Amino acid sequence: MKDYVIGLYEKAMPNTLTWREKLECARFFKYDFLEMSIDETDEKLKRLDMTKEERKALVDLMFEVGVPIRTMCLSGHRKFPLGSEDKTTRERSLKIMEKAIDLACDLGIRIIQLAGYDVYYENGNEKTREFFLENLKKSVDLASKKGIILAFETMETNFMNTVGKAMEYVKKIDSPYLGVYPDCGNITNASKSLGEDVIFDLKKGHGKIFALHLKETVRGKFREIPFGTGHVDFNEIIKTSYEMGVRRFVTEFWYTGEGDYKEGIKFSKDFIDRKFEEALKDK
Template sequence: MKAYSLGLYEKAMPPELSWREKLETAKEAGYDYVEISIDETEEKISRLDMTGEERFEMVSAMYETGLPIRTMCVSALTKYSLGNDDPQFSARGMEILEKSIRFADDLGVRVVMIPGYDVYYRPSTLETKRRYLRNLKRAAEMAEKAGVILGLETMENEFMNTVEKAMKYVTLCGSNYLKVYPDIGNLTNAAVQYQSDVLEDLELGRGNITSMHLKETLPGRYREVPYGTGHVDFEAAIKKAWEMGIRRYVTEFWYKGSENWKEDLKFAHNMMSEILDSQSKGA
């Protein structure tokens, strides 16, 4: 039995695939689970209103394919941010998050990842930060009741682009069900920006990190950088994370219409599993 779990971000696969096809494809590429996306499109948000029968079909597909959905990325909270000064947007964000926790509970999802934005499309202010904290505390209470972990993702913004900044909110909320879900690509860019040590930043989350997004980046570029062409030191980051007891990882990249997308899945899996295997063997 492997000492770690390596997941695949749903958006690395073509959107037109059925859930059964996505799970089968991820399994064929060697992955252990899939991370489902609830982004800001109404199509993805509508997943949270699936009927009991539809949810049961998804769970059945997991059992029949032998590959589960175990983490959830609720990037809809970028648009419907928890600190938004438009009450309609922040209220919708809370509704989405409450439904996401319920959906996760039904599917067996362990971690619901929420982006570290108090507000995204509007200016960040003292009031948006206060509203974010108030709503985050409410969200943590919902998670406590359901037994589902919330993970704050470190983003590309000044508000929460380091583990240190995310830990501020973990401390202020004081909940066993609110942790940090760092993106090593975003952390690497922040370390370059601040001339700081990315591994020291990770250390500040010791005991409070659920899992890690393995994403490639370049300075100032946060998405769609192919693995091996960026500046993220995955070997050093995984070695540090492993030493801290982190055993769950997700390769985060996007399907962009390539004919070789299945090969891309296998390349990402093999690259990261090779590093993880070396850690599990004590290298």
Template sequence: MLGIYEKALPKDISWAERLTLAKELGFDFVEMSVDETDERIARLDWTKAERKLVRDAIFDLDMPILSMCLSAHRRYPLGSADLSKQEMALELLTKAVDLASDLGIRSIQLAGYDVYYDPKTVATRHAFIENLRKCVAIAANKSVVLSIEIMDDPFINSISKFLAIKAQIPSPYLQVYPDLGNLSAWPENAVGYELENGISAISQIHLKDTLAVTADFEGKFKNVDFGAGCVDFVGCLKTLKRLHYSGSFVIEMWSETSDTPTAEIEKAKAIVLPFLKEAGYA
């Protein structure tokens, strides 16, 4: 199945319109964003009536929302030295799990940061792992999978680093969500090995291009045109196919404020679909 990230689609439209457009563009599902803005965090407090509107649109259009990107933890990180922010991070996660359960969302993607805006320390790593353990228990109680994204940040920028944490929290409700762009941008990563090493824990795959990190360049992790970056899409996808990966893929883009988001999505699909086909994915 091929999904599209919500932020690729026009921003100021209803969920029924968003799901309709995604279906017209040939996608199988949408990935919801709950980012660090007040506007999107407010979704976690939707009333039953508001949730029913979205659920009815999903059912009527036969167009699911299968995953949620919970990047609100950048603002309220699990590893924060501020205990009030840790408490807020856990509260956001609890509400996100409840919303996912109500809407039929299977997987919540968590950003692989201990902290984002603050200095990283041994203590922030410790707090992240301790609070992640609590998060997994909360999600498991409602059969929702938490998937850690491989990031544009050194804290978890490889599947190997994720596996070191999963070894401490050995739950089927904690998995990894590799972003092929982020995974490929870090020169220390042997991408094929990383996919092979982590295949048993991969829940979903983000399709995105990036510009690689070098000694004098910090890399570019967003808004790189497909085919213009460092990702060997065919090599990665053939590796996943050989490993019998049969989960879903999500095209990740940020064209929601563009004048021509539909055209940009169509352009991306025209590049990505042949890669998937060449690798053996229908």
């Protein structure tokens, strides 16, 4: 019996599917859990206002299907960033954070993946970084009360595109409820552009990496690259992260509306399963 778990990213399936269909799809392809997306669209942000009855119905459905939702990809802060120079936007960002933590608590989600941006659609500066740190501290305080872990996704922008950069903020906050949830594709791109070793960067998060996104990339492209067609060394990344104690992984890929989404999921799951077998054959 394997001693790690692999989750399916919600956006690997059509957005038109119901929660039941998504959970049953994850079960069919032998995923251990589902990762919920709360992105910047109004549709996804409305999930933060689910009623008590809706939350209970979703929990009951998880038990019925046998697949839980255990992580949340919270990218809604891209539109409403913690570091915005606009006070109203910052207040909205904290409200999003508070609601996301409450939703995670109610649904049994353990980890909220935070987008590693001070700002996205604005120009970053010393002030945005100060606001980001100030509101990050408030966010971690909120999460700690509920026992929910917040963990940075390493992004495609220079602000936080490596584990090392994410750890700078983790160390500043110094809380057991803040860590790193790296995107192995993004840190691969960052390391190659800087001429550095991606494994060296990954190890900078030792003891603070709570989960790992398994995603393919090529130079200059960060999304929608099929597994096996890019330059990510999955074997070494899986082996190293496992040796560091990471046991929770999510395959991050997207359904783009073309072809049969189930074929894409099967291909991706088979690919990653092989990589785990190869990387951990001596474990």
